[in-house]
Amino acid sequence: MNRYNVAIVGATGAVGEELARVLEDLDFPVGELLPLASSRSAGGQIEFKGKMIRVEELTESVFEGRDIDIAFFSAGGSISEKYAKYAVEAGAVVIDNTSHFRMDPNVPLVVPEVNPEDISLWRETGIIANPNCSTIQMVQLLKPLHDLYGIKRVDVSTYQAASGAGKEGMEELVKEMQAFFAFKLDEYKPEAFAHQIALNVIPHIDVPQPNGYTKEEMKMILETNKIMHSDFAISATCVRVPVLRSHSESITITFKEGVDVDVAKVRELFANAENVVLVDDIENKEYPMPITASDTDFTYVGRIRKDLFSDNILHIWGVADQIRVGAATNSIRIAQKWIAQEI
Numbered sequence: 001m002n003r004y005n006v007a008i009v010g011a012t013g014a015v016g017e018e019l020a021r022v023l024e025d026l027d028f029p030v031g032e033l034l035p036l037a038s039s040r041s042a043g044g045q046i047e048f049k050g051k052m053i054r055v056e057e058l059t060e061s062v063f064e065g066r067d068i069d070i071a072f073f074s075a076g077g078s079i080s081e082k083y084a085k086y087a088v089e090a091g092a093v094v095i096d097n098t099s100h101f102r103m104d105p106n107v108p109l110v111v112p113e114v115n116p117e118d119i120s121l122w123r124e125t126g127i128i129a130n131p132n133c134s135t136i137q138m139v140q141l142l143k144p145l146h147d148l149y150g151i152k153r154v155d156v157s158t159y160q161a162a163s164g165a166g167k168e169g170m171e172e173l174v175k176e177m178q179a180f181f182a183f184k185l186d187e188y189k190p191e192a193f194a195h196q197i198a199l200n201v202i203p204h205i206d207v208p209q210p211n212g213y214t215k216e217e218m219k220m221i222l223e224t225n226k227i228m229h230s231d232f233a234i235s236a237t238c239v240r241v242p243v244l245r246s247h248s249e250s251i252t253i254t255f256k257e258g259v260d261v262d263v264a265k266v267r268e269l270f271a272n273a274e275n276v277v278l279v280d281d282i283e284n285k286e287y288p289m290p291i292t293a294s295d296t297d298f299t300y301v302g303r304i305r306k307d308l309f310s311d312n313i314l315h316i317w318g319v320a321d322q323i324r325v326g327a328a329t330n331s332i333r334i335a336q337k338w339i340a341q342e343i
Helices: 014-025 077-089 116-124 133-149 162-181 215-228 263-271 324-342
Strands: 004-009 030-037 045-048 051-054 070-073 093-096 127-129 151-160 233-240 247-255 276-278 299-306 313-320
Touching: 004 014, 004 077, 014 030, 014 045, 014 162, 014 324, 030 045, 030 051, 070 077, 070 324, 077 093, 093 324, 116 127, 116 324, 133 151, 133 215, 133 247, 133 263, 133 299, 133 313, 133 324, 151 215, 162 233, 215 233, 263 276, 263 299, 313 324
Parallel strands: 004 030, 004 070, 070 093, 093 127, 151 233, 276 299
Antiparallel strands: 045 051, 151 247, 247 313, 299 313
């Protein structure tokens, strides 16, 4: 088996650490691993396959002479904007986890279960973009439905875990809960979120846009149609909830006129979909939840219902681990497909 030298930019962040774990879990054929971080985090170590590897500082010249095949970037859009080109110039394919390249018309935006054929477009820039976490799990569910019936419109409300804001978000939720039980919550000032996240929900993720939506919501709208090569209408409402890990989504799909949704057929479709797990037995209290999805590499779907008033409308509930499926696992699946196409 061929081995591939891999770099992880942002190796000490939540997604970077998960990338290393998923590479090991999926037995990815890593030759050498190069963990990279800012000067503040460089010098520390990460564990990979039982060995401790020193984290090096990300610089403009760090890729020179290193023979890196694949460089995963997960250190923020400004870092990708500045440093991705140096990895590409050194001969690596960059798989970027940030939002910086996603809507670039020359950069493929890929969810391997949905549009693996777009990976071949990487040669134009040397970069493949990893979509927004909420987009990834949604399009995994939309793709088989679109193929079956033809989607006319999607309305989605997300219930996004603190992990979506990285380590800082998870730590803030934990600290606020600790402060609550110590009767000191009124003394705690939120930093990672706009408001207290413990015992609360916040209908505001990312920067507000002039149209009244937030940047997170617009990501889901624009990215979905780019990935699926579609033009159907989408509306999103993104909400932060006091859950540590795994995002949930309530999705309403309106199909083309004349469609009569067959729920049994939809369940069968999901039961056979790649990397999707059907959990849909409400009578026995079985449905996807964050605690079900966390630390797994699957998108879970349930609460499948035909609309009571329109035959061409379907309602579903999906949950996936934001750090794995929504970031690290999808990136590594892209790399696996890239390798398969390049061989």
